[in-house]
Amino acid sequence: METFQYNTESIIEIKNLKKSYGENHVLNGFNMNLVEGENLVIMGKSGSGKSVMIKCLIGLEDPDSGTICVMGKDISQLKHDELDELRTEVGFLFQGSALYDSMTVRENLEFPLRRHTKKFGVIKDTTPLVMEALENVGLANTINLMPEELSGGMKRRIALARTLILQPKIILYDEPTTGLDPITAKEIILLMISIQKKYNTSSIIITHDVDCARAISNRMILLVDGINYVEGTFEEIIALNDPKIQAFFK
Amino acid sequence: METILKIIRIFKSFLLDIGELSLFAGRFFKEVLKRPFEFKEFIRQCYNMGNRSLLLVAVTGFIIGLVFTLQSRPTLQEFGAVSWMPAMVSISIIREIGPIITALICAGRIGSGIGAELGSMKVTEQIDAMEVSGTNPFKYLVVTRILATTFMLPILVLLGDAIALYGSYLVENTKGNISFLLYFNKVAEALEFGDLIPATIKSFFFGFAIGLVGCFKGYNCKKGTAGVGLAANSAVVFTSMLLFIIDFIAVFVTDIFYDL
Ligand SMILES: Nc1ncnc2c1ncn2[C@@H]1O[C@H](COP(=O)(O)OP(=O)(O)O)[C@@H](O)[C@H]1O
Ligand SMILES: [Mg+2]
Numbered sequence: 001m002e003t004f005q006y007n008t009e010s011i012i013e014i015k016n017l018k019k020s021y022g023e024n025h026v027l028n029g030f031n032m033n034l035v036e037g038e039n040l041v042i043m044g045k046s047g048s049g050k051s052v053m054i055k056c057l058i059g060l061e062d063p064d065s066g067t068i069c070v071m072g073k074d075i076s077q078l079k080h081d082e083l084d085e086l087r088t089e090v091g092f093l094f095q096g097s098a099l100y101d102s103m104t105v106r107e108n109l110e111f112p113l114r115r116h117t118k119k120f121g122v123i124k125d126t127t128p129l130v131m132e133a134l135e136n137v138g139l140a141n142t143i144n145l146m147p148e149e150l151s152g153g154m155k156r157r158i159a160l161a162r163t164l165i166l167q168p169k170i171i172l173y174d175e176p177t178t179g180l181d182p183i184t185a186k187e188i189i190l191l192m193i194s195i196q197k198k199y200n201t202s203s204i205i206i207t208h209d210v211d212c213a214r215a216i217s218n219r220m221i222l223l224v225d226g227i228n229y230v231e232g233t234f235e236e237i238i239a240l241n242d243p244k245i246q247a248f249f250k
Numbered sequence: 251m252e253t254i255l256k257i258i259r260i261f262k263s264f265l266l267d268i269g270e271l272s273l274f275a276g277r278f279f280k281e282v283l284k285r286p287f288e289f290k291e292f293i294r295q296c297y298n299m300g301n302r303s304l305l306l307v308a309v310t311g312f313i314i315g316l317v318f319t320l321q322s323r324p325t326l327q328e329f330g331a332v333s334w335m336p337a338m339v340s341i342s343i344i345r346e347i348g349p350i351i352t353a354l355i356c357a358g359r360i361g362s363g364i365g366a367e368l369g370s371m372k373v374t375e376q377i378d379a380m381e382v383s384g385t386n387p388f389k390y391l392v393v394t395r396i397l398a399t400t401f402m403l404p405i406l407v408l409l410g411d412a413i414a415l416y417g418s419y420l421v422e423n424t425k426g427n428i429s430f431l432l433y434f435n436k437v438a439e440a441l442e443f444g445d446l447i448p449a450t451i452k453s454f455f456f457g458f459a460i461g462l463v464g465c466f467k468g469y470n471c472k473k474g475t476a477g478v479g480l481a482a483n484s485a486v487v488f489t490s491m492l493l494f495i496i497d498f499i500a501v502f503v504t505d506i507f508y509d510l
Binding site for chain 1: 370371374375378381382383385
């Protein structure tokens with residue numbers, strides 16, 4: 001990817017984040033920041049706490065200590081309503097797509113629209129918004145299907161559409177290509193890039209897929225032993241001679 | 251020694267479960283009064299619950315009424331007390347058999363269903379997805395389901411009772427030539443509000459227990475697909491135990507009121 005111009009302030013800033021489950025110290029002082037318009041890739045092996053970190057970021061998990069600022073707001077200080085409002089600006093693509101399997105594709109997409117009444121008020125006709133989101137991911141014809149009728153790649157796209165429908169400024173992707181075949185994974189990556197161009201979103205992409213990281217990252221952070229082990233562009237990191245780092249790229 | 255330790259361990263985990271379940275129930279009572287009320291979802295859950303268990307409850311009720319009457323007939327005949335059949339059958343069905351059988355069926359059908367459904371929603375992060383979509387998943391998923399089981403179970407019990415009595419009537423009609431009117435006249439004579447009211451109150455508690463335990467097990471489901479099966483399974487076992495405990499307590503409480 002082309003080099004990224006750093007000129008703006010961070011819209012996400014995490015300082016010294018710690019989180020343990022009993023004796024399992026998952027995060028031990030993790031730091032990172034996200035700049036506006038940037039695609040930041042966070043790599044780490046499975047079970048290293050990537051999902052825990054990203055869930056702390058959106059208030060789904062409470063950290064033990066450390067501060068998290070999203071768009072200038074310390075999320076631990078937010079009231080419930082304010083947190084809900086912030087969550088309309090920060091989209092989350094879940095690891096396994098997390099489509100509601102008792103609802104059709106249309107109802108899945110309508111759910112966040114109808115629920116976040118603060119941002120949108122009460123929408124009478126959601127069809128144009130639903131259709132726009134579905135067209136963005138190229139699946140307008142699936143509107144009346146149930147999730148079980150969709151392939152893994154299609155589910156991932158619908159989940160992306162459901163995230164996009166709120167027009168977030170930031171999108172958090174939790175392993176967007178995991179569990180997909182290489183060709184479908186490639187399609188999802190291209191889709192992510194085109195969406196980023198179209199809506200000018202900033203993204204954090206969690207992955208252990210090297211191709212995905214290479215294709216999309218402006219900057220990377222490796223999460224090892226609960227801390228931000230190393231940071232830099234893809235080329236910088238792949239050139240390093242640390243065995244812990246090399247293990248990712250074999 | 252080994253077995254004693256094992257029993258102690260099982261008992262301990264049961265008590266721990268009871269403790270956590272009470273906290274869960276506390277959260278339910280706190281959230282049930284808060285706005286917004288998810289009324290549409292509540293209706294949908296009521297419909298689901300009726301839809302899933304109606305046929306089963308009806309068939310079981312019918313067979314129980316039939317078999318119960320057939321089996322007690324010879325004994326009553328020996329004492330020349332066959333004319334007491336409607337009274338005996340209706341009192342035992344309304345007071346005890348109807349509620350507990352219906353509740354056990356619903357524990358197996360509804361409780362396990364709730365456990366599995368919420369469990370898989372938890373494991374696949376659908377519950378997290380709801381939370382970031384401006385929805386309180388506890389209210390949307392748990393409160394509505396517990397309310398639905400609480401309100402629907404008494405209705406299902408009454409229905410099961412009625413069908414069981416009808417089954418009993420069919421036996422009496424073929425074997426004893428008693429007419430429909432006469433049979434149900436005798437039933438009405440034998441029954442008092444003192445039979446119906448405690449049974450209905452008890453059914454509310456049964457319904458509450460089924461919803462509560464199903465939601466509790468599903469909502470606290472462990473990661474992985476094995477966790478979902480375990481949630482469904484333990485929901486049934488735990489609910490059944492709880493149902494008998496509630497039944498036991500209900501008998502004592504009702505007795506106190508009868509003595510007054
Ligand atoms: N709710 C939880 N309770 C206990 N342990 C958890 C919980 N969530 C995550 N963990 C643990 O935290 C660690 C990191 O998990 P996770 O962030 O999901 O890893 P990954 O980097 O693969 O996304 C794992 O060891 C996991 O067992
Ligand atoms: Mg993960």
